[in-house]
Amino acid sequence: MEWSHDKLIDMLRTMWLIRAFEEKAEELYALGKVHGTMHLSIGQEASAVGAVSALRADDFVLSTHRGHGHCIAKGADLNRMMAEFMGKETGYCRGRGGSMHIADTAGGNLGANGVVGGGLPLAVGVGLGLKMQKRSQIVLCFFGDGAANNGAFHEALNMAAIWKLPVVFLCENNQYAISLSVKKAIAIEHIADRAAAYGMPGITADGNDVLAVHEAVSQAASRAREGAGPSLIESVTYRWRGHSKSDANRYRTRDEIEAWKARCPIQRFTARLIADGTLTEEDADKLRQEAYAVVEAAVAFAESSPEPRLETIEEGVYA
Amino acid sequence: MREITYAEAIREALREEMRRDERVFIIGEDVGVYGGSFGVTLGLIEEFGPQRVIDTPISELGIAGAITGAALIGMRPVGEIMFMDFCTLAMEQLVNQAAKIRFMFGGKATVPFVLRTPAGSGTGAAAQHSQSLENWFVHVPGLKVVMPSTPYDAKGLLLSAIRDDNPVIFVEHKLLYKVKGPVPEDPYTVPLGTAEVKRQGGDITIVATSIMVRRSLEAAERLAHEGIEAEVVDPRTLKPLDEATIIRSVCRTGRVLIVHEACRTGGFGGELAAVIAGSEAFDYLDAPIVRLAGRDIPIPYNRTLEYHSVPQVDDIIAAARRLVHGAA
Ligand SMILES: Cc1ncc(C[n+]2csc(CCOP(=O)(O)OP(=O)(O)O)c2C)c(N)n1
Numbered sequence: 001m002e003w004s005h006d007k008l009i010d011m012l013r014t015m016w017l018i019r020a021f022e023e024k025a026e027e028l029y030a031l032g033k034v035h036g037t038m039h040l041s042i043g044q045e046a047s048a049v050g051a052v053s054a055l056r057a058d059d060f061v062l063s064t065h066r067g068h069g070h071c072i073a074k075g076a077d078l079n080r081m082m083a084e085f086m087g088k089e090t091g092y093c094r095g096r097g098g099s100m101h102i103a104d105t106a107g108g109n110l111g112a113n114g115v116v117g118g119g120l121p122l123a124v125g126v127g128l129g130l131k132m133q134k135r136s137q138i139v140l141c142f143f144g145d146g147a148a149n150n151g152a153f154h155e156a157l158n159m160a161a162i163w164k165l166p167v168v169f170l171c172e173n174n175q176y177a178i179s180l181s182v183k184k185a186i187a188i189e190h191i192a193d194r195a196a197a198y199g200m201p202g203i204t205a206d207g208n209d210v211l212a213v214h215e216a217v218s219q220a221a222s223r224a225r226e227g228a229g230p231s232l233i234e235s236v237t238y239r240w241r242g243h244s245k246s247d248a249n250r251y252r253t254r255d256e257i258e259a260w261k262a263r264c265p266i267q268r269f270t271a272r273l274i275a276d277g278t279l280t281e282e283d284a285d286k287l288r289q290e291a292y293a294v295v296e297a298a299v300a301f302a303e304s305s306p307e308p309r310l311e312t313i314e315e316g317v318y319a
Numbered sequence: 320m321r322e323i324t325y326a327e328a329i330r331e332a333l334r335e336e337m338r339r340d341e342r343v344f345i346i347g348e349d350v351g352v353y354g355g356s357f358g359v360t361l362g363l364i365e366e367f368g369p370q371r372v373i374d375t376p377i378s379e380l381g382i383a384g385a386i387t388g389a390a391l392i393g394m395r396p397v398g399e400i401m402f403m404d405f406c407t408l409a410m411e412q413l414v415n416q417a418a419k420i421r422f423m424f425g426g427k428a429t430v431p432f433v434l435r436t437p438a439g440s441g442t443g444a445a446a447q448h449s450q451s452l453e454n455w456f457v458h459v460p461g462l463k464v465v466m467p468s469t470p471y472d473a474k475g476l477l478l479s480a481i482r483d484d485n486p487v488i489f490v491e492h493k494l495l496y497k498v499k500g501p502v503p504e505d506p507y508t509v510p511l512g513t514a515e516v517k518r519q520g521g522d523i524t525i526v527a528t529s530i531m532v533r534r535s536l537e538a539a540e541r542l543a544h545e546g547i548e549a550e551v552v553d554p555r556t557l558k559p560l561d562e563a564t565i566i567r568s569v570c571r572t573g574r575v576l577i578v579h580e581a582c583r584t585g586g587f588g589g590e591l592a593a594v595i596a597g598s599e600a601f602d603y604l605d606a607p608i609v610r611l612a613g614r615d616i617p618i619p620y621n622r623t624l625e626y627h628s629v630p631q632v633d634d635i636i637a638a639a640r641r642l643v644h645g646a647a
């Protein structure tokens with residue numbers, strides 16, 4: 001694949017933005033500035049960025065509870081994202097949704113989802129609508145290894161396949177659904193192998209290699225756009241943090257976590273870009289610092305934003 | 320008496336019943352080493368092993384089917400759905416299968432399971448993790464619906480639910496898990512279908528469910544300072560409903576305030592109001608029956624909005640005052 005210099009830099013920048021946003025989210029949570037729960041994708045940035053960077057700007061994305069990365073990769077305004085995270089009126093969902101429901105419909109992000117697998121049937125509908133409207137866009141549907149064991153997955157893949165819908169199903173296999181290891185949850189080796197059962201291509205990609213994910217999704221996206229139907233891509237990765245705010249990590253070992261940390265997708269990509277001369281160490285450092293600065297600015301924006309007014313509490317249930 | 324938390328009381332019931340009856344097993348998402356999303360089943364896999372504390376994939380319909388099928392052939396499963404919101408995914412097996420099997424088969428089969436699930440808002444988990452959907456189940460003949468408000472009731476009712484020969488939906492409240500209360504160490508059960516007067520008073524009857532019992536009791540203490548004595552009645556089991564205890568109380572006080580967290584429209588309060596209005600208590604009513612319930616909105620994320628989505632102690636006090644003193 002041919003890579004433009006700017007595109008590569010942009011991918012790295014986006015990965016840093018995700019990392020910075022989530023480290024900040026974690027900190028704000030610890031400080032008691034946000035309530036509820038949140039699911040961090042630290043360690044999985046290559047998956048979000050590799051996949052979304054293979055789309056056209058006007059394509060659609062359906063995201064998950066672990067969706068900050070997808071949202072940022074889709075080009076969200078970090079100010080409005082952070083404001084949503086902090087429950088402010090200026091947030092993407094006017095503070096009604098929070099971390100688990102951030103959506104940027106105007107930007108093609110049709111929403112994170114609190115229900116595991118909840119986005120999969122929606123992808124069928126979006127794909128069907130695009131096809132009926134004869135539009136050239138496609139929809140990329142993220143979901144986890146855990147979601148692949150819900151009935152929704154099987155219904156959605158089959159329907160998308162029989163109708164040749166412009167959908168790319170992207171399974172982020174981060175090895176666990178909360179505490180349940182994918183090895184105990186699935187009796188076959190690769191989730192991508194399930195594609196055969198529905199008559200679509202299945203690809204297992206190294207989810208910590210941003211370019212590998214990009215390539216796999218690019219192929220699937222072309223196929224979807226040409227009317228040849230959906231594909232299933234399994235992006236093999238790992239979440240460094242606990243499942244959510246409350247997780248004692250009883251189900252995995254420190255060694256395992258450390259081994260995956262050694263495969264940090266950002267460091268890997270940075271090293272590669274430095275090695276091939278795309279970037280100097282200084283450039284890389286600057287990108288990182290800029291990302292953290294953007295996030296600081298987003299926090300300032302969110303903190304100075306107004307809370308939703310109580311009088312508006314019943315607004316917005318119906319159109 | 321010894322005090323333990325609501326979560327501990329539930330765990331204790333599970334442990335005791337699993338020791339007593341080998342047909343009892345636990346099945347659900349992350350119920351093993353993780354101990355369940357709210358830590359209720361912590362430690363049980365260590366005692367009973369993975370054959371009797373079964374971690375499932377994220378397959379709610381599968382869980383509902385597994386407990387129904389196993390119950391049908393003589394097991395006594397206790398399933399867990401991590402959040403009540405996800406019962407929506409299990410509805411087919413619960414509503415069309417489990418609830419109807421006994422009747423459809425002419426009484427020739429039993430489906431003795433318990434499905435435990437946490438409901439309610441107040442944790443900042445937003446619209447898809449905060450619902451109170453108990454009335455969906457109340458509407459289905461064949462299912463029993465239990466909603467304990469204290470550790471004592473949680474333990475006693477869960478034991479009865481496991482021993483009951485019907486499918487029982489056991490609705491816990493997330494904000495109650497860490498609440499402590501007296502629970503005897505000696506064996507006891509609380510029968511299904513019995514309400515309890517949690518506080519006596521002659522001026523107004525407050526019928527409340529789940530966490531609203533706690534809030535109503537707090538409201539009642541404060542109301543007492545202003546001379547209003549509220550009687551707080553906890554149905555404990557929504558189905559079967561102990562109508563007599565509720566009606567008796569309303570006959571005494573002549574005023575009734577119904578409090579629940581679930582959305583007002585189609586909520587259990589409507590059923591309670593109809594039961595009261597259709598009973599001999601009608602003649603004793605000095606004021607219209609008042610329902611205080613969750614607003615008809617999905618639960619918002621923002622902390623303040625979330626707080627004001629469902630009845631709080633101050634709302635209960637204000638509603639009780641209005642009822643007793645007349646609309647002011
Ligand atoms: C239908 C449903 N069941 C259970 C849950 C609770 N839950 C939230 S995330 C999660 C694990 C999801 O695992 P996976 O799909 O692998 O995504 P990951 O969290 O690993 O990113 C579970 C069980 C839920 N949100 N929705």
Ligand SMILES: [Mg+2]
Binds near residue numbers: 174175177178
């Ligand atoms: Mg996972």
